[in-house]
Amino acid sequence: MSLTAYDLTGRSAFITGAAGGIGRAGAILLAAAGATVHCADRDEKGLLETRNLIAEAGGTSHIHTLDVTDPGRIKAAVAAAGNLDILAAVAGIMHTSSVLETADDDLDRVLSVNFKGVLYACQEVARSMIARGAPGSLITMASGAVDAASPGLLCYSAAKAAVVQLTKTLATELGPHSIRVNAVAPGWIRTPMTARHDAEQQQRAEATMARISPLGRVGEPEDVAHTLVYLASDASAFMTGQILRPNGGVAMPW
Numbered sequence: 137m138s139l140t141a142y143d144l145t146g147r148s149a150f151i152t153g154a155a156g157g158i159g160r161a162g163a164i165l166l167a168a169a170g171a172t173v174h175c176a177d178r179d180e181k182g183l184l185e186t187r188n189l190i191a192e193a194g195g196t197s198h199i200h201t202l203d204v205t206d207p208g209r210i211k212a213a214v215a216a217a218g219n220l221d222i223l224a225a226v227a228g229i230m231h232t233s234s235v236l237e238t239a240d241d242d243l244d245r246v247l248s249v250n251f252k253g254v255l256y257a258c259q260e261v262a263r264s265m266i267a268r269g270a271p272g273s274l275i276t277m278a279s280g281a282v283d284a285a286s287p288g289l290l291c292y293s294a295a296k297a298a299v300v301q302l303t304k305t306l307a308t309e310l311g312p313h314s315i316r317v318n319a320v321a322p323g324w325i326r327t328p329m330t331a332r333h334d335a336e337q338q339q340r341a342e343a344t345m346a347r348i349s350p351l352g353r354v355g356e357p358e359d360v361a362h363t364l365v366y367l368a369s370d371a372s373a374f375m376t377g378q379i380l381r382p383n384g385g386v387a388m389p390w
């Protein structure tokens with residue numbers, strides 16, 4: 137046994153949402169672990185910044201500007217990336233509205249990005265792995281919202297619950313191809329998604345979340361990035377169909 141199981145040297149990873157927040161931290165850490173990282177996002181400026189940060193740390197990356205809701209663009213980017221060993225489908229959006237005020241358009245938009253965007257990436261990367269007869273690791277992004285109901289989060293939590301079911305179903309279908317599929321369900325992480333316009337409001341929101349964590353703090357993108365590297369690597373070779381929860385202990389499901 138050795139820690140080389142965490143080494144991603146020679147592996148190639150495709151990560152969506154890589155222009156900021158958790159996706160950027162994941163891209164940087166996957167590259168630090170040795171992977172060549174294909175960073176995808178709709179935010180080109182953010183992607184260029186991520187590429188620079190990876191290069192400054194001595195890593196290798198390529199960028200793909202795309203919208204994850206466009207299956208044609210995903211297909212083309214995955215084909216351009218070549219032989220992939222790892223997918224981290226991180227891109228996502230937040231939306232809040234009460235159930236009674238939820239409009240059709242809002243539901244469609246959130247399902248489109250947070251569920252279909254993950255589905256398209258999983259489909260394309262898995263197809264390319266199967267065609268090569270290569271093993272691989274697919275990682276999807278759920279949320280602590282699947283563990284506890286919150287007012288206003290119907291669209292978001294329904295899409296994330298769908299991601300969990302996609303993950304488990306895919307794990308059963310892709311296991312025979314030696315492709316593992318796992319989800320990450322983070323708690324409150326300090327990123328642009330959870331940033332509040334007002335600093336005082338921000339502090340209050342974080343203090344509330346920190347109070348319900350046994351660790352007494354909210355998370356940082358790096359907390360989730362380490363989970364991504366673990367799931368990407370051979371260190372998690374016997375893990376599939378699982379939900380990992382870097383959430384500071386705010387929820388402890390069986």
Ligand SMILES: NC(=O)c1ccc[n+]([C@@H]2O[C@H](COP(=O)([O-])OP(=O)(O)OC[C@H]3O[C@@H](n4cnc5c(N)ncnc54)[C@H](O)[C@@H]3O)[C@@H](O)[C@H]2O)c1
Nearest residue numbers: 153155156157158178203204227228279324325327328329
């Ligand atoms: N921050 C948290 O507390 C938290 C908690 C649980 C789960 N998550 C999940 O983690 C993931 C990353 O969240 P984050 O906090 O880093 O958010 P973020 O807003 O900082 O980053 C999301 C990234 O996704 C990209 N993106 C959004 N829609 C896209 C689209 N249609 N096509 C391509 N790229 C798109 C954005 O440009 C951005 O770079 C999301 O799926 C989110 O739901 C976040």
